[in-house]
Amino acid sequence: xxHIAARMSAIQPFHVMALLARARELxxxxxxxIHMEIGEPDFVTPQPVIDAGMQALSEGRxxxxxxxxxxxxxxxxxAFYAERYGVTVSASRIVIxxxxxxxxxxxxxxxxxxxxxxxxxxxxxxxxxNFVYLLNGEPLGIPxxxxxxxxxxxxxxxxxxxxxxxxxxxxxxxxPTGTLLGAEQLQALHAEVTAHEASLVVDEIYHGLTYDxxxxxxxxxxxxIFVINSFSKYFGMTxxxxxxxxxxxxxxxxxxxxxxxxxxxxxxxxxHAALTAFEPQNIAILESRREAFRExxxxxxxxxxxLGFDIPVTPGGAFYLYADCSRFTDDSFRFSEQxxxxxxxxxxxxxxxxxxxxxxxxxxxxxTSMENLEEGVRRLRSYLAR
Ligand SMILES: Cc1ncc(COP(=O)(O)O)c(C=O)c1O
Numbered sequence: 001x002x003h004i005a006a007r008m009s010a011i012q013p014f015h016v017m018a019l020l021a022r023a024r025e026l027x028x029x030x031x032x033x034i035h036m037e038i039g040e041p042d043f044v045t046p047q048p049v050i051d052a053g054m055q056a057l058s059e060g061r062x063x064x065x066x067x068x069x070x071x072x073x074x075x076x077x078x079a080f081y082a083e084r085y086g087v088t089v090s091a092s093r094i095v096i097x098x099x100x101x102x103x104x105x106x107x108x109x110x111x112x113x114x115x116x117x118x119x120x121x122x123x124x125x126x127x128x129x130n131f132v133y134l135l136n137g138e139p140l141g142i143p144x145x146x147x148x149x150x151x152x153x154x155x156x157x158x159x160x161x162x163x164x165x166x167x168x169x170x171x172x173x174x175x176p177t178g179t180l181l182g183a184e185q186l187q188a189l190h191a192e193v194t195a196h197e198a199s200l201v202v203d204e205i206y207h208g209l210t211y212d213x214x215x216x217x218x219x220x221x222x223x224x225i226f227v228i229n230s231f232s233k234y235f236g237m238t239x240x241x242x243x244x245x246x247x248x249x250x251x252x253x254x255x256x257x258x259x260x261x262x263x264x265x266x267x268x269x270x271x272h273a274a275l276t277a278f279e280p281q282n283i284a285i286l287e288s289r290r291e292a293f294r295e296x297x298x299x300x301x302x303x304x305x306x307l308g309f310d311i312p313v314t315p316g317g318a319f320y321l322y323a324d325c326s327r328f329t330d331d332s333f334r335f336s337e338q339x340x341x342x343x344x345x346x347x348x349x350x351x352x353x354x355x356x357x358x359x360x361x362x363x364x365x366x367x368t369s370m371e372n373l374e375e376g377v378r379r380l381r382s383y384l385a386r
Contacts, residue, residue, distance in 0.1 A: 010133040014126060016348040019336055023346045034376035036364045037346040039175065040238040041319070046285040049237065053273035061272050067259040068252070069096025069244070070271040077244055080278050087220045095245045095255050096266045100205045100230035103245035105131050106262070107226045108167075110254050111199050112137040116166040121152050122354035123322065123361065125175045125203065129354075140165070143356040146312035150177035150322070154188045161196060168193050171203035172215060176353050176363040177322040178206075178315025183216045190222050201226040205243070208234025208286065210317040211294040224248050231270070233318075234286060235277045240270035293319050296366035296373055303377045304364065307384055319366050322353075326360040328384065336362060343383035345376050 016037050023033045044050075068074070071091070078091040097103040104127070112118060114136035120128050122141030129139035142152040142160050152160075157168060168189060172181040181189070186202070193200045202218035204227055218225045230243030243266075247255055259265070276282055301321055305311055309323035329335040333349040340346050348365070350358030366373060 007133050007136060011130045012126070015333065015352050019340055019346055019348075022337075023340055026340070026344070032344055033340070034345045034372050034379065035368055036366070036373075036376055037348045038365055038367050039320075039348075040367060041233065041236045041289070042367045042369070043236050043289055045235075045237050045240070046282050048276050048279060048282045048285070049235070049273050052276035053240075053269055056269050056272035061268055063268060065096075065265045065268050065271055067265050068256050069094070069266060070268075070275075073271050073275055076275055076278055081217070081219060085217050085220060087217060089219055089246055090249070093223075093246050093249050093252060095247060095252065095259060096271060097243045097245055097259070098241045098263055098266045099232060100203065100228050100243035101127065102259075102263060102266070103228045103230070103243050104128065104201075104203070105134075106245060106255050106258055107201055107228070107247070108132060108135060108137075109258055109262075110251060111167050111201075111226075113166065115164060117162055117164045118167045118169060119152070119157060119160055119165055120169040121150065121171070121174065122356040123150070123176055123350065123358070124169075124354055125171060126352050126354075128169055137166070138164070141354050141356065145356075149179040149313050150174060151179055151181050151185065152189070153185065154192050157189060157192050165196065165198055167199040167201055169201045169203065171205070172218075173206040173210060173315070173317030175206065175318055176320050176348070177313070178318040178320045179313055180210065180213075180215055180316045183221060186216060186218050186221045186225075190218070190225060194224070199226060200224075201228065203228045205230045206233055206318040209290060209293060209319060211290070211297055212314075212316045215317060219246060226251075231274050231277060234290075235274070236286065236289065237270070237274070237277070240267065240273065242266055242270040242274055293366065296370060297321070299370060300364065300366050300373050300377070303373075304380075307377070307380055309362075321364045321366070323362055323364060324360055325362050330359045332359050332362050339380070339383065343379040345379050345383075 074091040074094040081089040108131040112135045117138040132139040227246040231237040336349040348363040350361030
């Protein structure tokens with residue numbers, strides 16, 4: 001056995017992958033499975049973006065771009081902030097990355113010394129703690145629940161603070177809970193973090209996928225916040241591996257330096273294609289998809305509540321419902337396995353999102369058609385009635 005770095009023992013795979021593999025196996029054997037575990041839109045990338053990608057390819061746009069991204073795309077994203085949020089963001093602060101994943105890694109690497117801690121909501125996006133482990137830092141989960149809409153509030157952040165905290169990471173809308181942070185909450189969190197001379201990192205990857213009120217960008221609160229976004233979710237471009245980061249101006253040279261070293265540049269074809277993502281005809285497609293997601297949420301949420309899942313806060317965004325399943329089990333992993341095997345419904349157990357009562361929670365993703373959701377609910381109803 002080769003020598004493996006000690007930090008690897010802290011890094012967990014996604015537990016849902018085992019369930020997904022089993023689901024595929026069952027499907028290969030002829031079983032029908034309703035997928036409510038998948039964290040990406042079921043829609044393919046809209047045609048205008050595909051056409052733009054094909055055109056870029058036929059024009060031979062196959063070389064590296066600058067490490068911080070294609071200048072035209074940085075400008076286009078800056079214009080999008082003005083159009084959509086009325087916020088002025090200089091293109092020089094925007095760094096194009098291979099997905100939000102790379103943006104998160106860049107930010108963490110720029111902020112976290114070995115031994116530094118990073119505060120984050122639990123439940124939260126599983127990769128965040130691993131980015132911190134990779135830097136020999138310490139992820140510190142803040143247990144959140146319905147009382148604060150599954151988002152950390154200032155009192156919780158203050159109570160969790162330690163001298164070694166370098167940053168607070170939040171996501172709005174959040175994965176797995178779909179809840180948002182308003183302007184006042186963002187302001188309060190920013191003030192608290194700044195008082196400790198630490199940084200606020202806000203993951204806005206589910207922006208655009210909001211169903212009650214539009215999400216507030218942290219960039220409207222301060223220029224001194226690291227904001228992460230991506231073409232993956234709202235823009236429906238997961239496989240293109242393209243995201244971006246908005247950083248405080250003085251940190252951009254550090255990020256540029258690191259991006260050059262870590263991945264040279266984001267995929268060139270994807271960057272050219274993404275220029276079209278902001279065109280009105282593409283946005284019109286995305287908005288009709290948003291309506292489809294809203295319709296799904298509005299169907300699935302009451303249906304799950306009626307079945308006995310407790311979802312105390314109506315999630316205003318993303319495509320997830322984080323449900324308390326303690327009426328049925330206190331081992332949500334086993335429960336998810338049984339649902340898959342016996343009812344043909346795949347969901348994500350809470351264990352993937354942290355250590356805050358994961359056994360009592362599961363995540364449903366409405367990244368499948370209404371017909372499939374209705375069939376999923378039928379299967380759940382008959383399974384739970386047994
Ligand atoms: C909260 C959150 N952040 C970041 C990511 C990474 O997305 P990508 O690298 O595709 O942009 C995801 C993916 O599911 C996510 O849910």
